[in-house]
Amino acid sequence: MEERLEEMFDEQEDDDLLLPAQEGDDSQQMYEHFRFVADKGQTLLRVDKFLVDRMMGATRNRIQLAADAGCILVNDKPVKSNYRVKPLDVVSLVLDRPRRELEIIPEDIPLHIVYEDDDLLVVNKPAGLVVHPGHGNYTGTLVNALAFYLKDDPAYDPSDPRLGLVHRIDKDTSGLLVVAKKPEAKTNLSLQFYNKTTQRKYLALVWGQVQEPEGRIEGNIGRDPKDRMQMRVFPEGDQGKPAVTHYTVMERLGYVTLTECRLETGRTHQIRVHMKYIGHTLFNDERYGGHDILKGTTFAKYKQFVQNCFAICPRQALHAKTLGFIHPTSGEQLFFDSELPTDMEQLVEKWRSYVNAKEL
Structure with a gap:
């Protein structure tokens, strides 16, 4: 069973809550693979639910199996799956072998x-x-x-x-x-x-006419319990982690809107999830349903036009355009700006042509 557990927990995407794994007590031949520290404001929550919310690919049943095997520790002591996590509890997963090291192989891949x-x-x-x-x-x-x-x-x-x-x-x-x-x-x-002192702005093409010229989206983001590959907003309660996104409308293009998004926090899929939460899923975002025609007409000509747009930009229309931070040695303020990549530039131009033509 422990081999199965190692395979289950080998991957972890929520790295902002994950501390570096360290070896456990050699005398017990147990090694720490994952460790989480509960927030100061953590409300009482079953440890199996606590871990499922933080670990990609882990189901509640598998977490319970791990607890039954003595592999779930809280403050270095084994607990059952019904243990309730308290503020500042240290929750860890241990196995009887060191965590598998991943060799980084140098590859000659072009970099910009x-x-x-x-x-x-x-x-x-x-x-x-x-x-x-x-x-x-x-x-x-x-x-x-x-x-x-x-x-x-x-x-x-x-x-x-x-x-x-x-x-x-x-x-x-x-x-x-x-x-x-x-x-x-x-x-x-x-x-x-x-500390949220960096400057990050993204350009995103989203479905629908964003009515307000600018806005603020706030809502905890965590894994969707119904689909572990997706994140979702939890507007109330203790689930997920706090997240804030600011947006500004750059250009309205018929049934889509070009927006600039500024991150106040940096959660997994934050812009994709927050924009969907307010009803404006990113264009061609397959994981969150943006690869469907969400706005527009039922005319065959329009449907073909959108399919052509999907082909031009075969991914979510999101670009991390700017990045600013203080240089760690010199203390100088650095700021970088990048142009839209070709696929998104062509996509935006195609929607501009559509709006101007008014023929579809």
């Missing part, structure tokens, strides 16, 4: 470096490139590309968690990311993201 110095570099990631190795994507990622690009830098170890990516964006989202080349740089930059 927009800035680089001794401490960091900024990358403009294309859509379709996975950021970090994980389940189903152990090679061909941005991390593999960075390992090759920095292979001659003796200070850069791609397997060292103190270096590398400071934040992430989804596979099919394009745009800017900052990478730390030194431990001190990653610590400093990570604190800037944690």
Whole structure:
């Protein structure tokens, strides 16, 4: 059963609540694979529910099996699945073998470096490139590309968690990311993201006419209990984590709207989930239903037009356009801006032509 448990819990996407795994007591031959610390405001919640909300691919039944096997600890003591997590409880998953290490293989994958110095570099990631190795994507990622690009830098170890990516964006989202080349740089930059002092703006094409010129979306984001591959908004209660998105309408284009979104927090799928929550799913976002025709007419000509748009931009229409932060060594304010990638630029132009023609 423990082999099954290791496979179940080998992947973890909610990295902002995950602490680095460390080995357990050698005398007991148990090793810590995951550890979570409950927030100060945590209300009493069963430990199986607490973990299901935080671990991708884990069902409540499997968490209960882990607890029955003595693999779920709270404050270093085994607990049953009905244990109620309290504020600041430390919840961990342990197994009888060390966590499997993932070898980072350097791969010669083209990178668009927009800035680089001794401490960091900024990358403009294309859509379709996975950021970090994980389940189903152990090679061909941005991390593999960075390992090759920095292979001659003796200070850069791609397997060292103190270096590398400071934040992430989804596979099919394009745009800017900052990478730390030194431990001190990653610590400093990570604190800037944690303290919400970085500047991040995205461009998103969404379904529907966004009526207000600007707005603020607030709502806890957590995994959807009905579909573990999706996130959802929990407007009330203790589920999920606080999330805030600000949006501004840039251009109304018939049945879609080009919006600029500014992140106050950085949750998994935040813009995609928040915009859907207010009724404006991202265009061609398959995971959240944006690959269906959500607005418009029933005419065959219009349906064909939208299908052509899907073909032009075969992914969610989301681009991380700007990134600003304080340089960790010099203290200088750095700000980077990137152009819309070709697929999104062509998509927006096609909708502009549609609005202007008024023939469909």
